[in-house]
Amino acid sequence: MKSLFSSGAPRNAPPSQPGPSTQNDSSRNLLTVPESPATRRRELSEVFEDFRRKSISELSLVMDALRGSPSPGSSQYIHPERASQSTGNLNPPLTKKGRRRRKVQKTWQAMSPGNFSKQLQLVQEEKAMQAVPTAPVDASKFVAYVQERRKKRILFKGEYLMVNRSIDNNKCRCDVGSTMMDRNPYPDTLPYDHNRVILPRIDNDENSHYINASYVNSWLRDKAYVVTQAVRTKPMNAEFWRMVWELGSNCIVMLTKVFDFMRVMCLQYWPQTKFQFREIEVETTEVKTYSHFVIRTFKLTRKTEESIETRIVKHFHFTEWELDSFPYISAFIELRRRVRQFMEKNPVDAPMIVHCRERREARVSSFSAHSSLTLSSSSSFSPLSFNFGASSLRLNRKRERERERERERESAEKEDCPASLRSLLNTLSGISWLGAVMCNVQPIEMHLLKERSSMYKAKKNRELLESQETHENKLLMHLTPTLRIGDCAGGHRLENRGKNRDVMVVPPDHARPYLQTLHGESKDYTYINAVEVDGFTRKAEFIVTEWPKQSTVDSFWTLIYDHACHTVVNLSNQGSQRHYPSFIHNKGKANYGPFIVEIMNYHQYPAMTSHMVKVMKRTFMISDIMATGAQNQQIDAEVRICCVIQVRMWPIENKVPLSTTGLIDVIKMARSWRKRAPDRPETKPTIVMSHNGVSRVGVYIGANICIDQMDIDHEVDVFHAVKMMRINRPQLIDMKDEYKYLYDVMLHWYMTNPEYRIYDKEDSEDADSQKTSRPPSNRNSVKEKSSFRSKFSFRRRNTTRQNENNAIEHHVNNK
Missing domain, CATH: 3.90.190.10 (Protein tyrosine phosphatase superfamily)
Incomplete structure (x- = not known):
């Protein structure tokens, strides 16, 4: 470090030079000399500590900045501001004393904090200009190319x-x-x-x-x-x-x-x-x-x-x-x-x-x-x-x-x-x-789901599909955004920590539904561990939340009321009453914080139960309180009608249901009620919950997204559905079981809805016409690469799943 200061400023102030007073004044303006030795020692110690913390590469930039010129061989990448400053020496020749004075002035100017930081920045930019590739970047290296620039923003x-x-x-x-x-x-x-x-x-x-x-x-x-x-x-x-x-x-x-x-x-x-x-x-x-x-x-x-x-x-x-x-x-x-x-x-x-x-x-x-x-x-x-x-x-x-x-x-x-x-x-x-896998993630046609389901029988095809699923899993992991603590600051606040079942599953602030109704004793009554998830046709179509704790049951009903949710789908059976308290009753009325919940009807099915509830908010008018004194007059506010559906066919120890029939019934009931619900249900969100707010939820939402794909675009793209769900909650969808189970649900939905067959014929006719009579184009056509996705991906199924799908196919063919 001693050499770093050998070419810097002298320890003592430069001696004043004899000459006209104007020259002395100009020298004083140009030389930023400290006024006292103590100040100089303090500044030098700070500079030394700053240098001591720098790495070797940073020290090389410091030396380049002190020299005031880029490293050898980089003259072709001189910074534009440096190029404008290098205009040549137009001053008349100086004497020996004048040259010495000019050298001292330049030294002290270079050591000024403002000029030093500016020169250091220019040198860094010159180094960055040297790192710019002069030839196209190979596609296999482009990921590393961008990752390096994300780490080094310069x-x-x-x-x-x-x-x-x-x-x-x-x-x-x-x-x-x-x-x-x-x-x-x-x-x-x-x-x-x-x-x-x-x-x-x-x-x-x-x-x-x-x-x-x-x-x-x-x-x-x-x-x-x-x-x-x-x-x-x-x-x-x-x-x-x-x-x-x-x-x-x-x-x-x-x-x-x-x-x-x-x-x-x-x-x-x-x-x-x-x-x-x-x-x-x-x-x-x-x-x-x-x-x-x-x-x-x-x-x-x-x-x-x-x-x-x-x-x-x-x-x-x-x-x-x-x-x-x-x-x-x-x-x-x-x-x-x-x-x-x-x-x-x-x-x-x-x-x-x-x-x-x-x-x-x-x-x-x-x-x-x-x-x-x-x-x-x-x-x-x-x-x-x-x-x-x-x-x-x-x-x-x-x-x-x-x-x-x-x-x-x-x-x-x-x-x-x-x-x-x-x-x-x-x-x-x-x-x-x-x-590298652009063709692999293309949507597949609906009628090819059946072909994909049969590919697991042959060992060679099964290995091919499993390798493709592994590849898609890695790709989804790369595409899934990472949520930092700063992104989820609301959930990590001291007054909100007890409202989360898992500190690692906290909603980001930009995507969490804020509560408006005053309830509970918490300082932050706007928070609940819930996150908005986009659907296929609308943003924030779903709200994903966890099973409420004893202290957050009031917040759960506040979420339903404030966001006018028309449907609640609970994908978990109730476990221990201590850890998973009941948040709904079976008949009559009950109070949940500032809300009165009345059960309008209750039905029990083999795969689920449904509660049709009416939610009313209790409000008090200040004028009535003043008029009646201690007797507060209650006034009912706006009423919300909501359907609460709870599954029964999903064992607590299983990641996916034993069959697809029960889940299909739940999806059909929720979608049917959405069409009949009052107050424009197409613009209101659906609450989907599980015991931890992560598992099981992705299967339900992913199935709904894929169904919308089939209805609108007549194709299936599970990969894109999973990407959409994981924007605001990266933990959704377990790639080993839930991701594969989605294909089973889509096959079941396709086989039990014969109205999709007309689109299969149209797609096949369009494909044949494109192959035989496609109009010429002066553009360079893109080479169609064969992909694993055209072969599809599937999973090994147990005997129950095989028998079920065979029964569905037999029923459709006979019909």
Whole structure:
């Protein structure tokens, strides 16, 4: 450590040099010399302690910062700020004493805390720029590539600096857009002249050729995408649909909400039924709503004097990308899978239209990079080929680009990298996890469930299926998010610790249902160990909770009342009364905290019991209390009707039921009541509970998600269902038993619902027609890889399961 200070500041203050007073004044301004020896010793001791805690690699950066230059061989990666500072020596020659004085001044300037930290940061960024790969990254190494950058965030910033070096200022001209201010929804975001979209001119409108949109190239072809902004005015609606028609596009991807935090992000430029936008009529023919996105089908009709022409356009709307946040990557990838599937079935020689909102390049660039990489047949990735400066994704005009860089520089100083680049690489990391098995996790057709169930008989096929299940298990473990203590701060608070059965199973704060009704004696009456789980068609469709403790029974009924839950499914039999107290009675009325619960009817079935209950909240009016004194007048508030279903066929020692019949009966009853329940049950959640809030719950929710898949998309994807469930509660679904049991439930549901057979015929006919007469396309087709998923995965079944499935098949065939 002694050598670190040999080239630093002297122990004593530098002697004052003779000369004019102005020179002495300037020297005093430049030299940040401590005023006393004690202050110097204290500062040097602090610096020494800081150095002593640094590693060897950090000390090398310190030496580079002290030298004020990068390491040898790295001159080609000089930081832009360093390059601007190295302007050469324009000062006149100095005398020997002047050179010595200048050297002392530079030494003390370099040792100032502010300058030292700045130089150290510049050196770190230069090192990060050297770590940027100069060639595409192999797909097998891309996971490690992204993991390293997640641990060392400075590497993200190094790549961003390299992106800025690739900007061609000659292509950053916005002369045309700057003269069309009335046609720009966001005046500070304009398209470049060299790649803007040019529309045919309309008579009596000389500016009709302009629209704020730009072409973007993909990995495979030029002008693969058209990037535009959100529609903000009603006249822009007609211009947007004219652009869609003139380009011949059949796919629109919308990556923003209509409303977000009480702000209008984008006008709803599509009609609910039918509307005329000048000469183009747009009709909404189909709407499919999912938990994270909506898929709409539009029919465009244009009438001319000669003929009437119609086209079909798909609209993919990603609805769950919050403002200034990251999307759920698996949902983002699922949306892209559906877009790719539609484009492969309906190829056109026209660009795909992608839009978000003002200055949301991260969203558009993430989607375009994702699209290009998944369509590419290459086995390597090149993230920097989809940079934000060289491509037309950065639409800001030249004089606004400096202001944006300043904002991004401030963001980079706080986060080591702008959000746009981190969003792209985080998204690509999700692709990397799925890259090697992208075909393996594709949904399977319903009629192939039967074929999959028979593959366990042969030893070779059974080993193949077991290896695939192991592979899917590892993949799900990688994709499952990790919840830290900070994410679950509410459950770890001192007053809430006793409300949890297991300290390792605590809901994250962003996904737990908050209670509103005042109850109990706890300081935090808003907490209950429950978490919201997304369904297939709606977010927060389920609320997962544990069997209430004696101190949380009131909180359980508060959860039912505050969130207007219409159904409670209890998947566990009652154990010890001490550990699992009863939370419902069989007849009459009973009080649970501030609620009165009345049993309306009670039924007992072979596989379950059902209680139809009426929940009323007891309230007291202050005026009545003052008028009657001690006699408080009770007033009934709003009434909730709820059905409590409790299973009986699931032994406490078994992870899965002995058969699928009982669970199917429970699912049918819950879904039937959801259709008949009052007060819009399609918007209210269903409570699913077990003794610990983890086991058994995943089987029920996963089965409901797969049933919705079969009803809407006529396919089954257990893998995607498990991914959705584990977003907010990673412990759901045991991969050894519950994951495999889901396939048995789906086979039973398919075999007992003959209405699915019509879709099997349609799917087979579509597959045959695609093989024989598929229209030619100028795009490079993606190679269809054979996958384990086409062979499906299954488990070894016991004799009871085999006999049951054989009986189901025999019954359906005879029927």
